[in-house]
Amino acid sequence: MTGLRDAEVSLLETAPCGFAVFADDGIVRYANATLLEMLGLARDAVVGHHVEKLMSVGSRIFYQTHLFPLLRMQHRAEEIFIALRSANGQEVGALLNATRRERGGEWLTECVVIRVRERQKFEDALLPAKKQAEEARAEAESRRADLQQANEILEQQAVELEVSQQQLSEQAAELETQQESLQALNDQLMQRSADLEKQREIADEANRAKSAFLASMSHELRTPLNAIGGYVQLLAMGIHGPVTPAQAETLEKVTRSQRHLLRLINEVLNLARIEAGRVNYDIERAVVRDIVNAVTPMVEPQLAEKQLTLSADVPASLAVMTDRDKAEQILLNLLGNALKITRSGGRVTVRASPDVAPDRTRIEVIDTGIGIPPNRLQEIFEPFVQVDVSAAGAARGTGLGLAISRDLARGMGGDLSATSVLDEGSTFVLTLPSA
Ligand code: ADP
Numbered sequence: 001m002t003g004l005r006d007a008e009v010s011l012l013e014t015a016p017c018g019f020a021v022f023a024d025d026g027i028v029r030y031a032n033a034t035l036l037e038m039l040g041l042a043r044d045a046v047v048g049h050h051v052e053k054l055m056s057v058g059s060r061i062f063y064q065t066h067l068f069p070l071l072r073m074q075h076r077a078e079e080i081f082i083a084l085r086s087a088n089g090q091e092v093g094a095l096l097n098a099t100r101r102e103r104g105g106e107w108l109t110e111c112v113v114i115r116v117r118e119r120q121k122f123e124d125a126l127l128p129a130k131k132q133a134e135e136a137r138a139e140a141e142s143r144r145a146d147l148q149q150a151n152e153i154l155e156q157q158a159v160e161l162e163v164s165q166q167q168l169s170e171q172a173a174e175l176e177t178q179q180e181s182l183q184a185l186n187d188q189l190m191q192r193s194a195d196l197e198k199q200r201e202i203a204d205e206a207n208r209a210k211s212a213f214l215a216s217m218s219h220e221l222r223t224p225l226n227a228i229g230g231y232v233q234l235l236a237m238g239i240h241g242p243v244t245p246a247q248a249e250t251l252e253k254v255t256r257s258q259r260h261l262l263r264l265i266n267e268v269l270n271l272a273r274i275e276a277g278r279v280n281y282d283i284e285r286a287v288v289r290d291i292v293n294a295v296t297p298m299v300e301p302q303l304a305e306k307q308l309t310l311s312a313d314v315p316a317s318l319a320v321m322t323d324r325d326k327a328e329q330i331l332l333n334l335l336g337n338a339l340k341i342t343r344s345g346g347r348v349t350v351r352a353s354p355d356v357a358p359d360r361t362r363i364e365v366i367d368t369g370i371g372i373p374p375n376r377l378q379e380i381f382e383p384f385v386q387v388d389v390s391a392a393g394a395a396r397g398t399g400l401g402l403a404i405s406r407d408l409a410r411g412m413g414g415d416l417s418a419t420s421v422l423d424e425g426s427t428f429v430l431t432l433p434s435a
Pocket of ligand 1: 338370386387397398399402
């Protein structure tokens with residue numbers, strides 16, 4: 001049944017290694033006492049049972065896939081490590097040598113089993129070490145992946161840095177170009193302003209020369225014109241014989257023209273003097289009401305002639321720093337214009353008040369005349385500019401009064417300006433430093 005002779009069995013029973021015999025169907029035919037003791041099993045729990053029953057789960061699979069096919073093909077296996085299972089469920093590591101041979105017409109496998117305590121110990125230690133190594137390897141792998149990723153990011157950043165550095169240097173070059181062109185522009189501007197300054201000096205010089213010329217010319221003209229006036233008066237008085245009515249009328253026209261020319265020449269002379277800077281200003285404190293009161297009697301004939309009303313609204317407390325004669329001259333000119341322009345029965349007002357600008361007093365001459373077209377409001381302060389005033393029945397003037405008045409006002413630290421509503425009237429505003 002075991003394939004062994006009795007003598008063999010008694011010899012094997014207590015041999016110093018485990019011994020077992022099983023058939024090709026896996027059923028154990030014999031197990032010696034050493035093996036039974038090694039596993040702590042009774043004989044009848046082993047003999048008659050399948051050999052796999054003695055093995056751990058892992059070794060069972062190994063037996064089915066490797067050991068048994070090896071025995072079938074080569075009839076022997078040597079030093080195979082196998083984990084057996086003891087009665088108390090513990091694994092018992094053992095080395096196995098096996099031979100498969102035919103005995104009494106049956107194929108039997110005889111196995112020698114040697115317990116290997118040390119190997120088990122090593123394997124036990126090996127497993128955690130292997131696990132640790134595995135973990136370390138995984139850790140190293142993940143570190144390597146992290147490093148690679150970090151490296152890729154760094155490389156990407158290096159590329160971006162290079163690009164932005166390139167952009168920066170392009171921008172720097174562009175800035176430099178712009179700076180150069182700005183510098184060139186600046187140089188041009190400097191040159192331009194130097195040229196302009198030179199031209200302004202030339203123009204100033206020419207203006208001074210013109211004014212000097214006008215002043216002397218006007219003087220040269222005044223003398224013969226006065227003479228003409230005198231001789232005409234003598235003729236008109238009949239000094240050189242009786243004068244017919246027609247002659248008297250002609251002499252009257254000559255006188256009017258002579259006076260107009262004389263006035264024109266006087267004003268040209270005035271303007272030329274102012275522009276040549278040859279006018280002295282005698283600035284002192286003056287009460288505004290006194291200035292107004294000094295001028296109004298001078299225009300009374302015109303007021304009466306055109307039946308105009310002149311009203312003054314001038315607080316007694318207002319005083320200015322001015323050359324009084326020149327202030328009166330300006331006011332007389334403004335009042336003269338206003339009366340000339342205002343139709344019969346109209347009203348002219350002189351009003352004084354502190355100006356919105358600090359330390360300035362304003363003196364306004366307000367009329368209810370024909371007004372001034374908005375586009376001509378600035379021009380009328382230019383010399384010889386006249387707007388057609390025939391609508392108001394006014395006589396032609398010289399076109400110099402406002403130019404002279406503004407120059408005088410500015411010469412005294414003040415100004416002259418105008419506002420107007422066409423067909424309703426105009427307001428001329430003289431501002432002077434308050435006292
Ligand atoms: P003139 O009165 O001798 O012509 P001005 O310089 O005093 O010279 O005035 C210039 C022009 O301004 C006048 O011809 C007139 O057209 C206009 N002007 C001046 N004052 C008034 C006013 N109050 N209303 C309307 N127009 C005026």
